[in-house]
Amino acid sequence: MHNETSTPVNRDVAAWSAVLDDLEQRLGRSAADQxxxxxxxxxxxxxxxxxxxxxxxxxxxxxxxxERAHELDVTKNEVTRHLDAVRSVPAMRQASAAVYLDVTG
Incomplete structure (x- = not known):
């Protein structure tokens, strides 16, 4: 009796299918939850x-x-811009001084 799953081609397909399954699952997890x-x-x-x-x-x-790498790069750039904006706000020198933050411009 000949077992089709034991041929080298089928073993390669099975091995590579498992690799692709793993990579697809990793990509799915990353896309579903940043x-x-x-x-x-x-x-x-x-x-x-x-x-x-x-x-x-x-x-x-x-x-x-x-595509996911591009999305992560866009997110990283947005976070960098937000951090730069936060860092641009001068530290308060006097507890009694008023501080205004322009959130529209």
Missing amino acids: HAEVDEWTPPMGIGPIPAQLVDRAHELLSGQR
Whole structure:
């Protein structure tokens, strides 16, 4: 009896499918919760090149990762601008002095 799952091609597809599943889950967690901690990813060793039938899936994942990286970069820039604005407010020197913060301009 011949077992289809034992062929090298099927093992490569299964191994790469597991890798892509993991990366897609990591991306999903990051997109769903910007505060989610995602462990550092280590590329698997010894599974060979990605099988042709998974290339489109890998490209979609890469596109999603690039989009998420852009979103994180935009968020980082917004936070930097907010921190710069907060830092630009002079420290109060006298407890009795009034402090006004222009929140519209």
